[in-house]
Amino acid sequence: MGNLLQIKNGEVVERQRIPQVDFARFFRIMTDFVANNGYIVQFFAYAEEGRTKLMAVVRNSNLFIISTVVDSEFPSLTLTIGTKFHLFEREIAEQYGIRPAGHPWLKMVRYHANVTGKPDVFGNNYRVDIPGKYNYFQVQGESIHEVAVGPVHAGIIEPGHFRFLCSGEEVLHLEIQLGYQHRGIERMLTEVPQQRLPILCEAIAGDTAIGHNLCCCQAIEALACITIDRGASTVRTIALELERIANHLGDLGALSGDVAFHPPAAYFGRMRGEFLNLLLVLCGNRFGKSLIRPGGVSQVMTGEQRDIIKNKIKELRPEIEHVCNLLFSAHTVLARFEYTGTVGRKMADELGMVGYCGRASGLEYDVREFFPTECYADLPANTNKVTNGDVYSRAMVRQEEIMHALTLIEMLLAKEEEPHRRVSLAAHQLAPDSFVVTLNEGWRGEVSHCLLTDSEGKIARYKVKDPSFHNWTGLAMALRNQEISDFPLCNKSFNLSYCGFDL
Amino acid sequence: MFKVISNRLEQGYRTTTYPKEPIQLYSGFRGLPEINSQCDPVIVRQCADLCPQEAILAAEKKIDLGRCTFCGECAQVADGAFVRFSQNFEMGTAHREDLITSGSLPDLAAHAKIHFKKLFGRSLQLRQVSAGGCNACEADTNVLNTPFFDLSRFGIDFVASPRHADGLHVTGPITVNMKAALLATYEAIPAPKLVIASGCCPISGGPFHGSGEIVGDLNSLIPVDLYIPGCPPHPLTTLHALLAFFK
Numbered sequence: 243m244g245n246l247l248q249i250k251n252g253e254v255v256e257r258q259r260i261p262q263v264d265f266a267r268f269f270r271i272m273t274d275f276v277a278n279n280g281y282i283v284q285f286f287a288y289a290e291e292g293r294t295k296l297m298a299v300v301r302n303s304n305l306f307i308i309s310t311v312v313d314s315e316f317p318s319l320t321l322t323i324g325t326k327f328h329l330f331e332r333e334i335a336e337q338y339g340i341r342p343a344g345h346p347w348l349k350m351v352r353y354h355a356n357v358t359g360k361p362d363v364f365g366n367n368y369r370v371d372i373p374g375k376y377n378y379f380q381v382q383g384e385s386i387h388e389v390a391v392g393p394v395h396a397g398i399i400e401p402g403h404f405r406f407l408c409s410g411e412e413v414l415h416l417e418i419q420l421g422y423q424h425r426g427i428e429r430m431l432t433e434v435p436q437q438r439l440p441i442l443c444e445a446i447a448g449d450t451a452i453g454h455n456l457c458c459c460q461a462i463e464a465l466a467c468i469t470i471d472r473g474a475s476t477v478r479t480i481a482l483e484l485e486r487i488a489n490h491l492g493d494l495g496a497l498s499g500d501v502a503f504h505p506p507a508a509y510f511g512r513m514r515g516e517f518l519n520l521l522l523v524l525c526g527n528r529f530g531k532s533l534i535r536p537g538g539v540s541q542v543m544t545g546e547q548r549d550i551i552k553n554k555i556k557e558l559r560p561e562i563e564h565v566c567n568l569l570f571s572a573h574t575v576l577a578r579f580e581y582t583g584t585v586g587r588k589m590a591d592e593l594g595m596v597g598y599c600g601r602a603s604g605l606e607y608d609v610r611e612f613f614p615t616e617c618y619a620d621l622p623a624n625t626n627k628v629t630n631g632d633v634y635s636r637a638m639v640r641q642e643e644i645m646h647a648l649t650l651i652e653m654l655l656a657k658e659e660e661p662h663r664r665v666s667l668a669a670h671q672l673a674p675d676s677f678v679v680t681l682n683e684g685w686r687g688e689v690s691h692c693l694l695t696d697s698e699g700k701i702a703r704y705k706v707k708d709p710s711f712h713n714w715t716g717l718a719m720a721l722r723n724q725e726i727s728d729f730p731l732c733n734k735s736f737n738l739s740y741c742g743f744d745l
Numbered sequence: 746m747f748k749v750i751s752n753r754l755e756q757g758y759r760t761t762t763y764p765k766e767p768i769q770l771y772s773g774f775r776g777l778p779e780i781n782s783q784c785d786p787v788i789v790r791q792c793a794d795l796c797p798q799e800a801i802l803a804a805e806k807k808i809d810l811g812r813c814t815f816c817g818e819c820a821q822v823a824d825g826a827f828v829r830f831s832q833n834f835e836m837g838t839a840h841r842e843d844l845i846t847s848g849s850l851p852d853l854a855a856h857a858k859i860h861f862k863k864l865f866g867r868s869l870q871l872r873q874v875s876a877g878g879c880n881a882c883e884a885d886t887n888v889l890n891t892p893f894f895d896l897s898r899f900g901i902d903f904v905a906s907p908r909h910a911d912g913l914h915v916t917g918p919i920t921v922n923m924k925a926a927l928l929a930t931y932e933a934i935p936a937p938k939l940v941i942a943s944g945c946c947p948i949s950g951g952p953f954h955g956s957g958e959i960v961g962d963l964n965s966l967i968p969v970d971l972y973i974p975g976c977p978p979h980p981l982t983t984l985h986a987l988l989a990f991f992k
Binding site: 352353354371372393394396397398399400401421422423424425426427429430433434435437438440441442444445446447448449451492505506508509511512514515518519522523524525526527528529531532540541561564565567568571664666667739740741744 | 748749751752753755756759770771773774775795797798814815816817818821830873874875876877878879880881882883884885886887888890891892893903905906917918920921922923924925926930951952953955956957958959976977979
């Protein structure tokens with residue numbers, strides 16, 4: 243792989259060491275890489291010395307980076323190489339006003355003006371308050387009808403627009419338009435005082451507060467050459483696993499609710515709360531906000547807290563097993579879960595799906611195993627057994643990961659208490675002209691943050707990627723030829739983040 | 746059927762006795778701050794400089810709970826010489842200015858508008874709109890429907906259509922992209938109607954204050970009747986505010 247620079251997760255690279263090739267060569271390297279079981283972690287535009295560059299962070303069993311210079315247009319990689327690039331290219335077009343020429347489905351991602359002041363690629367006038375202004379894909383025919391849902395949905399959920407093209411009850415195509423939650427986070431991360439970064443990153447997606455903030459703090463620690471206490475690493479790992487358990491439990495409950503099997507819905511809902519309360523025990527906030535700070539953790543984990551967590555897990559493990567058994571042995575549930583919303587391995591691979599959605603389709607990628615941070619190198623990995631890519635598989639993966647995560651926390655708490663300090667919010671001097679990328683397996687999958695600093699050590703570009711960015715298209719594909727009434731079930735089995743996507 | 750029954754027995758009855766009996770949260774929970782008005786101004790200034798939310802008014806020795814994310818940084822300065830956080834989760838207020846506090850809040854029940862109690866005291870139907878938050882507020886509002894809190898037993902429900910609603914429960918800093926949909930939802934609710942701002946986002950922009958992509962102050966768009974601070978508000982904070990204000 244000539245020209246690709248191999249890097250480690252969280253390794254600082256001087257910007258001048260980032261390989262830069264002409265676009266034709268970049269195109270060839272990407273073609274080869276993706277053809278040989280390669281995936282995209284990040285692909286984004288940034289400004290350097292008055293020019294616009296594209297940076298690709300890619301992975302197979304290792305991580306690599308490469309960059310190239312572009313003008314106002316470049317030949318679309320999606321068109322020739324594959325679907326893995328499609329959303330990244332649309333994002334580049336929206337953020338920097340650069341057109342990926344020949345992109346088969348060039349539409350806006352989040353509906354906002356680009357940062358360069360170049361004419362908008364999509365011809366939108368952002369002074370007019372009409373998000374979602376776009377001619378949706380259409381199917382013509384006598385029996386074809388459209389169902390439009392959102393941005394305001396029927397429950398307490400985030401906003402997004404779903405356009406179903408149906409023939410009778412059957413969905414031919416689902417188009418998802420997001421962007422309603424766009425808060426301009428990436429831009430803010432380069433402009434606000436450094437103390438605000440953890441607070442902002444905890445609010446990228448509240449259900450992934452630990453996952454996102456961990457990426458941010460690890461990046462700052464790398465750039466500021468800070469090493470953290472072993473004990474702080476343990477607390478961080480426990481918190482990430484508690485977040486995973488709480489969310490998976492909540493989703494299993496929601497899935498039971500969606501097939502009108504209410505007892506497990508109520509029990510899972512309650513048990514999810516127990517795990518949120520354990521995060522509160524760790525740091526005072528049910529979502530783990532305020533726990534992770536650059537340099538370690540904001541609170542020292544005491545013996546009392548360790549005991550509370552240990553005892554709670556001991557109490558809840560059998561309850562979780564019993565309720566899971568109740569759910570997965572009910573034939574009425576299985577009739578709805580099995581063979582519903584299937585995304586096969588080939589499709590999942592083409593889309594580059596990550597996290598439990600990818601694993602349910604047979605893609606084995608797990609950041610905890612491939613690029614471990616914190617304590618994960620010392621912990622066993624989980625291999626899920628059901629990989630048919632349907633709702634049932636995506637539900638079973640949750641059950642397996644809950645059980646696995648409980649074991650991980652017990653293993654971490656069985657270790658001797660490790661002394662660690664508490665750290666407070668502070669601004670750190672960051673290495674100038676540097677680059678770092680951090681990856682963590684948040685509960686939804688691969689969370690990744692990329693930072694580029696300028697000659698003074700200020701953050702010049704901050705790129706955030708939530709795992710949902712890879713998986714939303716998977717949901718659209720899962721709905722193909724499904725009954726429209728199965729949408730809530732399919733949606734819940736993916737449970738993707740709107741705010742994490744919209745940034 | 747046997748499994749349903751055995752699980753039901755194992756799960757037992759879980760609903761809280763709050764508000765009939767008080768409930769004690771874990772000592773690490775950060776609720777209503779206790780402020781030392783005698784504190785050395787140097788320490789107060791230190792706290793204010795450290796606060797990522799610019800929520801501490803050093804000159805007045807007050808905290809703006811409408812901006813605060815309850816991260817607890819200020820309570821670590823000089824071992825809590827200026828601020829400590831109590832476990833009191835009852836923090837809803839009827840006026841924005843009441844959230845700028847030196848440690849005590851007016852009694853919400855006494856401030857509640859009498860005609861709201863008369864109109865909605867027995868049945869309150871709310872339409873929730875998520876206007877650009879991080880989904881933590883939404884998640885901890887949803888939790889009110891789980892068996893522990895069981896919001897419906899008070900006659901309070903979240904409904905699907907604004908036409909069926911008595912009021913609007915708003916979370917998030919109101920992104921520019923959600924403004925139109927939020928206002929359309931408000932318009933669709935029949936009068937008399939009420940508006941609740943939940944979490945620091947719709948009150949002040951929260952963690953996103955200063956962003957050009959948000960409105961950041963719900964009250965500048967539609968009149969807010971009830972403020973619930975937090976990032977996100979604890980479900981009990983929301984429960985208390987709803988019960989004190991409407992029941």
